[in-house]
Amino acid sequence: MRLLLDENLPKRLKQDFPAHEVFTVRDKQWNGIKNGELLKLMVADGFHALLTFDKNLQYQQNFSKYTITVFVLTARISTYEVLTGLSAKVEKHLNSGRxxxxxxxxxQ
Structure with a gap:
């Protein structure tokens, strides 16, 4: 699967998903692009999922227009040491086929 890490996540999180093709927003040079436009770019570039720490994204977008899954990571802080604990849950969804x-x- 092709995954994109939003700019609000630590880039080290890429290493938690070795079975997938993982990019950061910076890797794609999409820094500063608003969420709606980012989702359009992701669809056009063949991405399957976005991982983000932006809890408001789920309320700001009409997801019926996109084929992208958005994993909203919820934790007390957005450090790698905390968020890596959520990676197994994301991986379970990625491998579920649903x-x-x-x-x-x-x-958490």
């Missing part, structure tokens, strides 16, 4: 468009909340 990816749906729209937000999936992943919390």
């Amino acid at each position: 990816m749906t468009a729209g937000p999936i909340i992943i919390s």
Whole structure:
């Protein structure tokens, strides 16, 4: 699967998903692009999922227009040491074969 890490996540999180093709927003040179436009770029570039720490994204977008799953990582802080604890839950969804468009909340 092709995954994109939003700019609000530590880039080290890429290493938690070795079975997938993982990029950061910076890797794609999409820094500063608003969420709606980012989702359009992701669809056009063949991405399957976005991982983000932006809890408001799920309320700001009409996901019926996109085929992207958005994993909203919820934790007290957005450090790698904390968020790596959520990676197994994300991986479980990725491997389930039941990816749906729209937000999936992943919390501790």
